[in-house]
Amino acid sequence: MSGISNTSTAFVVVAIVVIVVAGYLAFGAPQSPATSSSTASVAPLISLSADAYTVEATSLLTGFSQSTGIPVAPVKSGGSFADAGQIAAGAPDDVFISVALSATGPGYLKNESSNWAIGFASDQMVLAYSNATTAAKEVSLGQAADASNSTSDWNSFFTSLTNGSVRVGIADPVADPAGLRGWLVLEAAGFLYRGGNQSAYEVPLLRTASNVTGTHAAALVAPLEAGQVQFLFIYRSAAISDHLGYLFLDRHINLGDPSLGAFYSSFSYTDSAGKTSGSPIILCITVPLSSTNTSGALQFVQYVVKNAGALSSYGLQPFTPARLYSNTTPPAAVNTLLTEGLLTQAGSLP
Numbered sequence: 001m002s003g004i005s006n007t008s009t010a011f012v013v014v015a016i017v018v019i020v021v022a023g024y025l026a027f028g029a030p031q032s033p034a035t036s037s038s039t040a041s042v043a044p045l046i047s048l049s050a051d052a053y054t055v056e057a058t059s060l061l062t063g064f065s066q067s068t069g070i071p072v073a074p075v076k077s078g079g080s081f082a083d084a085g086q087i088a089a090g091a092p093d094d095v096f097i098s099v100a101l102s103a104t105g106p107g108y109l110k111n112e113s114s115n116w117a118i119g120f121a122s123d124q125m126v127l128a129y130s131n132a133t134t135a136a137k138e139v140s141l142g143q144a145a146d147a148s149n150s151t152s153d154w155n156s157f158f159t160s161l162t163n164g165s166v167r168v169g170i171a172d173p174v175a176d177p178a179g180l181r182g183w184l185v186l187e188a189a190g191f192l193y194r195g196g197n198q199s200a201y202e203v204p205l206l207r208t209a210s211n212v213t214g215t216h217a218a219a220l221v222a223p224l225e226a227g228q229v230q231f232l233f234i235y236r237s238a239a240i241s242d243h244l245g246y247l248f249l250d251r252h253i254n255l256g257d258p259s260l261g262a263f264y265s266s267f268s269y270t271d272s273a274g275k276t277s278g279s280p281i282i283l284c285i286t287v288p289l290s291s292t293n294t295s296g297a298l299q300f301v302q303y304v305v306k307n308a309g310a311l312s313s314y315g316l317q318p319f320t321p322a323r324l325y326s327n328t329t330p331p332a333a334v335n336t337l338l339t340e341g342l343l344t345q346a347g348s349l350p
Contacts, residue, residue: 044073045296048087049097051077051218052178052238053283056314057097063310064303070296079176079216081273084108087288094297097285099123099235100177101325102276102350104286116326116334117286117349118301120308121316124256124281125178125185126246127161128239132227135166142247149250155193161231162186162201164208169220169232174273176216181255182233184278187267188253198267235281237315255281256317279350283316284325298333305342325349 045065049057054077061072078086080098087093088110098104104117129139138160145153161168171179183202190200205211212229214220221242223229232244236256239246251257255264255278264278285304287297308318323346324330324338337343 042070042296043293044071045094045293045300046073046092047075047095047097047300048083048091048093049075049077050080050083050099050283051176051216052099052235053077053097054218055241056237056283056311056316059310060304060307061300063307064300067303068299070299077218079171079178081108081177082175082216087112087290090290092290092292093288094291094293095285095300096288097283099281099283101279101282101284103177104284105327105349107350109288112288112290114287114289115328115349116324116330117284118305118334118337118343119282119284119319119323119325119346120304121283121311121318122256122258122281123235123237123283123316124249124251124254125181125233126236126239126248126254128221128224128232128234128242128244128246129230130225130227130244132225133230133245134227135230138166138231139245139247146248146250151193154189154250158186158189158193158201162205162208162210164204164210166230167210167212167228168205169212169214169217169224169229171214171217171220171233173269173271178217178234178238179213180269180271180276181278181281183269184255184264184267185233185249185253187269188264188278191267192250192252240315255279258282282323287331298331302333302337305337 047057047061054075057075061075065072080100080103084103087096096104101117102108104113106113129135141157141160145157170182173180173183186201187198190198194200217234217238220229220232224232252260258280261280264280267278268275285301287294287301291297305322308322311318321342321344324343325346325348327349
């Protein structure tokens with residue numbers, strides 16, 4: 001009897017194993033969470049952003065990911081011109097957020113430019129200072145000029161700012177549009193407050209070597225806070241994000257009024273990258289041709305246009321509707337925004 005019992009037990013065990021194996025083959029091995037979801041299998045959306053707008057870009061990407069389930073990678077940032085150069089050289093990127101329209105065109109993105117960009121907000125240049133500043137006199141002069149907006153008061157301020165008594169941070173204009181715009185502000189100020197002399201404030205600043213250069217404006221924030229630099233040309237939104245004190249500049253020189261585009265363009269700056277004319281500060285977005293997740297990138301573009309209003313809390317002025325700059329027929333996702341009235345044609349891309 002014991003032989004029969006052992007044989008029966010063995011038969012039962014074998015039968016169970018057969019059933020388990022059959023079930024495994026029929027239904028497959030259990031999947032890990034990383035492969036069981038179609039969303040999780042999608043590569044994270046890669047973005048390059050102007051360094052001054054890392055906080056804003058991160059906020060938009062986080063909201064986008066939460067609403068769509070599409071994963072996003074941490075924002076990579078730098079000067080817009082430098083970012084464009086990286087993309088043109090082959091750096092992976094699905095979405096490019098720039099603070100210079102020209103950086104999204106073929107002049108900077110080369111063959112990776114899609115020849116369209118959407119402007120979704122404007123910003124303005126300010127002169128930031130920190131609590132560590134030793135330039136109380138200049139701060140007082142700047143506040144008085146802002147209050148009166150008189151030519152003489154602005155001249156007194158810019159004369160004191162550039163005569164060598166304080167150090168002024170201006171980012172590298174070749175890498176960062178904020179640096180280019182710092183010099184353009186000085187040109188416009190000289191034109192308006194010194195009888196048309198565009199170099200009236202640039203020349204003494206350079207002669208006394210009182211300008212301090214950084215790879216991008218964000219790199220000069222720490223020296224500003226430490227008192228090594230007393231003033232810094234920076235975007236208003238960046239000054240707010242970095243909790244810096246700042247002086248407002250008149251709209252005719254702060255490059256923040258899109259309606260003054262023709263006036264801004266009468267000033268130019270020439271460096272190793274060539275001659276660049278002034279233009280309004282417009283935060284824009286495009287999808288480079290090198291994007292490997294074009295569908296997700298275009299969904300993000302639509303999200304940005306529809307949610308740009310939230311950026312006012314960062315000191316930006318959202319456009320309603322957003323503005324399309326294009327040298328070609330835009331993708332269907334962009335045309336949809338035009339049809340819905342959320343986007344308007346604003347001319348060609350520089």
